[in-house]
Amino acid sequence: MQYAIVTGASRGLGEAIARQYILQNINVIAVSRRGNQKLESLAKEQGREFHHISCDLSDMDDLNEGLHRISEIAFHEDTHYVYLVNNAGVIEPIDTVGDLEPETVQKHMQVNVTAPILMINRCIKEANDRDIDLGIINITSGAAEKTIHGWSTYSSSKAAINRFTETLALEQEEKGHTIFAYSPGVMDTDMQGEIRSSSEDSFANVDKFRKLKEEGELRSPDEVASVLMNLLREPKKIENGKVYKLYDLVED
Numbered sequence: 001m002q003y004a005i006v007t008g009a010s011r012g013l014g015e016a017i018a019r020q021y022i023l024q025n026i027n028v029i030a031v032s033r034r035g036n037q038k039l040e041s042l043a044k045e046q047g048r049e050f051h052h053i054s055c056d057l058s059d060m061d062d063l064n065e066g067l068h069r070i071s072e073i074a075f076h077e078d079t080h081y082v083y084l085v086n087n088a089g090v091i092e093p094i095d096t097v098g099d100l101e102p103e104t105v106q107k108h109m110q111v112n113v114t115a116p117i118l119m120i121n122r123c124i125k126e127a128n129d130r131d132i133d134l135g136i137i138n139i140t141s142g143a144a145e146k147t148i149h150g151w152s153t154y155s156s157s158k159a160a161i162n163r164f165t166e167t168l169a170l171e172q173e174e175k176g177h178t179i180f181a182y183s184p185g186v187m188d189t190d191m192q193g194e195i196r197s198s199s200e201d202s203f204a205n206v207d208k209f210r211k212l213k214e215e216g217e218l219r220s221p222d223e224v225a226s227v228l229m230n231l232l233r234e235p236k237k238i239e240n241g242k243v244y245k246l247y248d249l250v251e252d
């Protein structure tokens with residue numbers, strides 16, 4: 001049996017990735033605060049398992065409980081492969097340093113950095129104890145490699161996840177796991193809506209992002225998820241620890 005654990009599968013890119021896994025006959029464990037009725041119905045139609053783990057990744061108790069339930073469902077004697085897609089993410093706080101709200105920074109780091117690290121930590125332990133291969137995909141951002149006014153927290157959390165991915169790949173060199181980060185480019189999701197609603201004081205480049213939407217430059221999450229699935233089709237060609245960028249994987 002194969003499972004795909006997808007965080008943030010209630011909407012946006014996570015929903016699109018979970019949908020593609022279901023269509024490939026892979027059982028899905030969706031982790032988010034809200035559920036997704038459409039995915040649940042699709043899994044039923046396809047005869048696949050769909051588990052929604054209701055979990056606020058910014059809350060340590062919720063995260064620990066979620067990890068326990070995920071392990072029970074995904075790692076058993078009939079499991080031969082598990083994907084873990086660390087996709088859930090937040091962009092806020094968008095603000096300049098000095099005006100950052102402490103609780104928002106703390107939650108941001110917990111969702112974007114601590115939760116993916118602990119998800120991987122648990123899955124590596126369960127998989128290595130049972131000789132199960134993993135496919136670990138960390139969703140990152142071009143912001144990890146850019147300095148953007150107002151995005152200090154987001155750029156830092158995505159840079160941290162890139163470095164974690166590289167270190168993990170180094171440590172797991174002898175194992176059969178596939179481990180990489182995927183930078184999806186700009187997509188038409190709620191996160192872009194949040195970015196566009198920023199003030200110019202908080203985010204100097206807000207106009208550029210408003211134009212991307214007006215000019216139809218945002219990709220659909222379905223298209224971005226398909227590019228990821230194409231990459232996963234040839235796992236032997238994947239370089240562990242690398243950041244794969246959508247812009248390098250598509251024609252235009």
Ligand SMILES: NC(=O)c1ccc[n+]([C@@H]2O[C@H](COP(=O)([O-])OP(=O)(O)OC[C@H]3O[C@@H](n4cnc5c(N)ncnc54)[C@H](OP(=O)(O)O)[C@@H]3O)[C@@H](O)[C@H]2O)c1
Nearest residue numbers: 008010011012013032033034057088089186187189190191
């Ligand atoms: N959109 C872009 O242009 C863009 C560009 C580059 C990279 N990315 C990255 O792509 C990934 C997906 O982004 P998106 O645009 O699809 O975002 P989105 O539409 O805002 O969706 C975010 C997802 O994360 C989940 N999430 C947020 N906070 C959570 C929490 N505290 N606990 C559990 N789940 C939580 C949400 O689920 P619930 O609200 O149901 O909990 C939702 O499913 C993120 O890692 C993002 O950084 C996005």
